[in-house]
Amino acid sequence: MSCHSNGFRTLQYSAIELRSLSFVHRLNPTTYHCLKDLGILKSNIPTLRGKRGGRRKRRVWDDNSGVNASNLVSVTIKPQQRVNIQHSTVIGCVNSRSIRNKVDAFIDHVIDHSLDICAITETWLKVDDDLIRNSLNLEGFCFRDHCRGNWTGGGTGLLFKDVFTLVDSNSEEKMSFEFSDWHLSYRNFRLRVIVVYRPPYSASHPVSFTTFLSEFSDLLENVVPGPHNLIILGDFNIHVDDQCDPSTLRFTDLLDSFDLENKVSSATHTSGHTLDLVITGSNSRIDVTSVLADCHTAISVVLFAINTS
Numbered sequence: 086m087s088c089h090s091n092g093f094r095t096l097q098y099s100a101i102e103l104r105s106l107s108f109v110h111r112l113n114p115t116t117y118h119c120l121k122d123l124g125i126l127k128s129n130i131p132t133l134r135g136k137r138g139g140r141r142k143r144r145v146w147d148d149n150s151g152v153n154a155s156n157l158v159s160v161t162i163k164p165q166q167r168v169n170i171q172h173s174t175v176i177g178c179v180n181s182r183s184i185r186n187k188v189d190a191f192i193d194h195v196i197d198h199s200l201d202i203c204a205i206t207e208t209w210l211k212v213d214d215d216l217i218r219n220s221l222n223l224e225g226f227c228f229r230d231h232c233r234g235n236w237t238g239g240g241t242g243l244l245f246k247d248v249f250t251l252v253d254s255n256s257e258e259k260m261s262f263e264f265s266d267w268h269l270s271y272r273n274f275r276l277r278v279i280v281v282y283r284p285p286y287s288a289s290h291p292v293s294f295t296t297f298l299s300e301f302s303d304l305l306e307n308v309v310p311g312p313h314n315l316i317i318l319g320d321f322n323i324h325v326d327d328q329c330d331p332s333t334l335r336f337t338d339l340l341d342s343f344d345l346e347n348k349v350s351s352a353t354h355t356s357g358h359t360l361d362l363v364i365t366g367s368n369s370r371i372d373v374t375s376v377l378a379d380c381h382t383a384i385s386v387v388l389f390a391i392n393t394s
Contacts, residue, residue: 115225173390173391173392174201174202174390174391174392175198175199175200175201175202175388175389175390176200176201176202176203176204176316176318176388176389176390176391177194177195177198177200177202177203177204177387177388178203178204178206178280178318178319178361178363178387178388179191179194179203179204179205179206179387180205180206180207180319180320180353180360180361181205181206181207181208181209182207182209183207183208183209183238184205184207184208184209184210184217184221184242185208185209185210185214185217188217188220188221191205191221192221192223195223195226195244198388200244200388201245201246201249202243202244202245202246202249202269202278203243203244203245204241204242204243204278204280204318204319205230205241205242205243205244205280206240206241206280206281206282206319206320206361207238207239207240207282207320208230208232208239208240208241208242209237209238209239209240210230210232210240210242211232212232214232218230221242221244223244225246225247226244226245226246226247227244227245227246227247227249227251228242228243228244229242229243229251229254229267230242230243230265231254231255231256231265233258233263234258238284239263239282239284240263240282241256241263241264241265241280241281241282241319242265242280243265243267243278243280245269248271249269249270249271249276250269250270250271251267251268251269252268252269252270253266253267253268254266254267254268259300259304260292260296260300261283261292261293261296261297261300261301262281262282262283262284262297262300262301262321263281263282264279264280264281264282264304264319265279265280266278266279266308267279267280268313274314275312275313275314276313276314276316277308277311277313277314277315277316278316278318279304279308279315279316279317279318279319280318280319281317281318281319281320281321282319282320283297283319283320283321283322283323284322285322294332294335298335298336298339301339302339305339305343305345309343309344309345309366314391315365315366316363316364316365316391317345317362317363317364317365318361318362318363318364318387319361319362320360320361321336321360321361321362322360323336323360323362324358324359324360325337325347325349325359325360325362326350326358326359327358340364343366344366344367344368345364345365345366345367346364346365346366346367347362347363347364348362348363348364348365348389349361349362349363349387353387361387362387363387363389
């Protein structure tokens, strides 16, 4: 903010701040699907797609056109009720590679697939990105995240319907990976979701796979014996589809030793490999009824359903 000699003050906003302000007010998913099913939805939820020259297309409506006020009646509007989760809960895992410039695509994905919970890896959010966080708080949902401490990039988050209660959450950065740990409850159902992001080996991240196996084993020793229904999901950057890869074999052996298994078998990356995983216990109450992997959109997606009865 700057002051001029005439006494006026000028407020200055960054491009990200201005763009985020347009995301705050949206139809909640229930209303969106209801209008869509009735065939009276004028357009999809507004996005920045279809714009030209940086300007959003706008419709101009004449609120008084053809309206006879004597024909109008008063309507009592009931307070909005919270949506109940059915016996099947749809969960998504998204590798965003920066949610900062994909808010529209992410929200469209959540609504189109009627997600109840969605984990996000590589949010790239910073501590002061409150406007972007606010834009991700859809009506009827809660968004929480843990940003990476001293590194650029990274970060994990969780979007969940507000019928769930967030009992506890924490995060930690290991040498080889980062994770956030979320404890959710709904009625008598308890769910523990651990969101993992492991950067690939590179000059900027020269951490061996052996170090990852050791650190991930330490994490499993702490979480697997717990009484909660456990889901570990995220971007592991391991080609688990390649059964001849020594790293894949070592990782699979580690999961087997904790009676865990990966539920994703199709490609989650444009190169054709399976990098984004959903890991659950072999004898868990969680029943993964379907898995859909989509790597052809702006965000890598894994969808699955669990029984919460």
